[in-house]
Amino acid sequence: MSIEPSSQFAKPRLDVRALLGLYDPADTTDWAPIRAAQLNAGGQLALFLLGANVVGAMLVALVLEPVAPLWALASWGSVVAAVAASITFRRLAARQRTAQTATLRDVRDTVLEGIALAAVWSVPPLAFGIRSDVTIAFGLWIIVSLLMTASAVAMAALPLATLVFLGILGSAVSIMLFFVGGPLMASTALLFTTLLMIGCFMRGKALVVIRAGEIALSERDETVSLLLREFEDHSADWLWETDANRRIVRASPRFAHSVGLDPLAVNGMPFLQVLAGPTWEAGNFSAALRTLAAKLKSREGFRDLLLPVEVNGKEHWWEIAANPRFDERGVFVGFRGVGSDVTEQRVSADKINRMARYDTLTGLPNRLLINEALAQAMVDADKWGSRCAFMMIDLDRFKAVNDTLGHQIGDRLLGRVSERLGQLMTDNEVIGRLGGDEFAVVIRDASDTARVEKLAQTIIDALSHPYDLDQHTLYVGASVGVATGPRDGRTAEMLIRSADLALYRSKDAGGGTFRSYEPQLHVDAEERRVLEMALRKAVQNNEMHLHYQPVVSADTGDLTGFEALLRWTHPVLGNISPVKFIPLAEDARLIAPIGEWVLRTACDEAARWSSPVRVAVNVSPDQLHNPAFVSVVASALANSGLPPERLELEVTESVFMREGTGATKVLERILDLGVRLSLDDFGTGYSSLGYLSRTRFSSIKIDRSFVQGASKGVPEAIAIIRAVVALAQSLGMATTAEGVETEEEHRMVQDLGCTKVQGYYFGRPLPVEEARAIANRNWNKAAAA
Structure with a gap:
């Protein structure tokens, strides 16, 4: 008798059409129990589906009450309840009727349920949602999305019905959102629907795989049972049996074929000799064969023992299992077991092991x-x-x-x-x-x-x-x-x-x-880790504050504005240099929220000054590469009441190095708000005159390294300052010299044509109270004049 497992579900691929219930494949697979499992799983959550529909209908009625007649909502709700109840009763009845097997038609009929349920639920978005306002439409979308999610959970066991339901209802919602919210919202709804459908299909597939695995396991158990009863002849598995002296008895043809010997000749041979093959005389046994010998000697049962066996000059791998046998008097009479040739599986396992360990x-x-x-x-x-x-x-x-x-x-x-x-x-x-x-x-x-x-x-x-x-x-x-x-x-x-x-x-x-x-690397890394953890909470814990450094006219020395400079005082670590925490914030992607806080705080403070001087705020390239930054600037100005012309954003040349990020467009939109732009640290980075011509900067800041070099008489530094000043004048831009610390440096940059100066000679970065006092005093002096 030949025993061949009929289940094909061990294969990694399933026929999608059979899974959906579109046709019955012409193979050895018995799909009737699988379809029964699908219907039974659908019936398990039938009451949940009914409840979800009733609750969803009530919520929809509440949302549409301002725009839809009460009688229409009541009628629609009754239809929803009737359809949902009908589906529930059908599911529960089908669960009883198809406990063991189900036909292809049983599964196909569920498609009508999905269509009916989708049709009644498509009425609110198409009949009322299109004509409503955005708030009602979004409320309706949320409720329908929850219902679709609940239905995907409850109906996933029947993927075709569920996919039809989600597709129809998702399309209806997308149409509503297209008319109310535009293509973007409609696309979002379609994407959500698609993800739900994919998740539903994968869950339905998982159910089939699980049930198929159970069937395959059951079939394997049955096969092993039949093997142990000696009803095998030509299957892949075979029986073996020994007497008390560990000699083969009643060898089956399949076992004899596996060892390459005649069935008659193999009877009476020592079992270990048959397995050892050519190595028997030399005694060069494998470790697994020695383990088997120890098990046989101790009369101890075993299973899943993997042995290398040489058959006709080729190495094979066997997996054997056995239990000791005793007669009615309890006397040991030998072993009986089952074996399989797992050479192909072993080769596959080795290949998989290599794939797991090699690129x-x-x-x-x-x-x-x-x-x-x-x-x-x-x-x-x-x-x-x-x-x-x-x-x-x-x-x-x-x-x-x-x-x-x-x-x-x-x-x-x-x-x-x-x-x-x-x-x-x-x-x-x-x-x-x-x-x-x-x-x-x-x-x-x-x-x-x-x-x-x-x-x-x-x-x-x-x-x-x-x-x-x-x-x-x-x-x-x-x-x-x-x-x-x-x-x-x-x-x-x-x-x-x-x-x-x-x-x-x-x-x-x-x-x-x-x-x-070097150990110092670990110290640096640990310090960086501690600083990053502290930095994530610095704004929330009010550890950040701003200082304001005056910017004055090079000719008159009058105050023209302040530059807002970020400072961090940690309660334990003390004052932390911006040179440390600013690069850390950029690497940790924290610069955007911190930069937004700096912008809003500086605008709020500048709005309190009596003097109409400007406040300059440094902006990170990461902020400018985000189109939403324009809204942040507009919001900061609106909330503070600061006029746009009093805000100046300072950017560095590195912002232009990442092409295609839209930074230039963001700057143009910021300029359209009336905000001024300043190019900071010009000449120290990736200078490009093209950016100066394409972006409307109001001023160029000359880095302090050039100012210090020029003060020492370095010809290159002096030439660079003159060139930058000439360039700025030709483009209608002001020039600000940074790092001016002495009267001599002030006169030098003034002679070189710089229009504004900034540095310790005119004032260090000041706390907010002192900066506010200087701004107000400057305004009072101007008013008195």
Whole structure:
């Protein structure tokens, strides 16, 4: 008798049409129990669906009461209740009728339920929602969205009915939102509907997979049961039996075929000899065979024992299980068990194991295998009292290749990089790819520090040579961070972190070099972590405040405005320099909320000054790359009552380095508000005269480094200031010299043509009270004159 499992659900792919109930596939799969499981699952939440519809109908009536007649709402609600109740009763009845099996028609009939329910629920948005205002339409959308979500949960077991319901109702809501809120809101509703439909389909598929798994498991149990009763002949599994002396008895044809012997000849042979094959005489047994021998000797049952077996010169893998047998008097009479040839599964498992530990793009070990190799290297180093090392490698300028030539070229470049790295490795090193453009090297024996450093420099030199790909000559470099264990970390995780910190130091140095871990790096990283945690709460805890530095006319010395400067006083750490926390805020993506607080606070304060002087606020590039920043500026001006012409935003040249982010458009919209713009630190960064011509700056600020250089008589600094002043005059812009600290520097920048000056000579950054007093005193003096 041949026993072949009929279930095909172990396959990873399911026929979608069969899942939806569109047709009955012509294969060995029995879909009747699966359809029954779908209907039963739908019936389990039938009452929940009824409740959701009734509650949703009442909420819709409350929302539409101002725009719809009461009789119409009552009639519609009655229809909803009737349709929902009818569906509920049908679901409960179907659950009783189809407890074990169900037909294709049973599943198809549920589509009508979905259509009916969607039709009645489409009435409010199409009949009343289109003619209502935005508030009512959005309220109706929220209620219908909740109903759709509840229905997706309750009806997901019947995916076709649910998908029809969600598609019709979602389309109706999208039509309503199109007329009320426009295409964007309609697209949002369609996206929401699509996500619900995908989630519903995946949940319905999961139900089928679970039920299919249960059926497959049941069939397998039945198959094993039949095997144990010796009703097998040619199946993939086979029985084996031994006597008390561990010799084979009653060998089945399938077992004899599996070991490559005649069924008659195999009877009476020692079971272990049959499994050992050619190694029996030499006694060179595998560890698994020795385990089996111990189990047989101790008369102990076992299962899932994996054995390598040589059959006809080829290695096979068997999985066997057995229990000892005893007669009615309790005397041991041998073993009876079942076995399977799992060679293909073993090969597949090995392949999967390799895929799990090797990078598919480069063929190098991946992060998992690298971590395992590092952990083993640290164990060996601790065992022998030696040292190991870990290198992290990050490619320089690789992102530019991806951005300009595409990921396909980038992937091929990574392959070439991997080849070069592989050629540098010996038996003492393991090279792997961590992901992206990051690689790592595990050095098992790192006792020779000079050799480790030489390898790091060799890697940098090798990767810096040009690459020829598709008529492109590409140049990338590498930065390397090195950590030595156990000195720089007692665990693999600690050593990886130390190497990562060293890599950051290498990148900060400009790349193309290597750095070894130093304890100070951890101190710096910990300080950065503590500062970042504190910075996230600084605004909320009122630890931030502003100082205001006067800006005066170079000719008359009259006050023209203040620059708002951010200060942070931590209750424990004290005053923290902006040089530390401003870059940290930019890296941690905290600069936008902090910058908004600075803008609003400065506007509120300037609005209190009697003098109509300006207040200048520094703006981060991250803020300008967000189109919503225009609304933030408009809101700050409106809430404070500050006239737009009294606000000046200072931006640096780096804002223009990221093309395509819309920063220039944001600046133009800010200028349209009446706000003035100033280009800060001109000449120290990525200067481009094109930006000056395309953006309407009101002034250019000359960096203090040029002022100090000019005061020392440096010809280049003097020439730069003159050039900037001439450029600004030709473009109708003012020039502000920063960092003026002496009378001589004041006269110098005045002679060079600067229109405004700023620095300690005219005033340090002042607390808000002192700045307010100076502003008001300046206004009183002007009024008296």
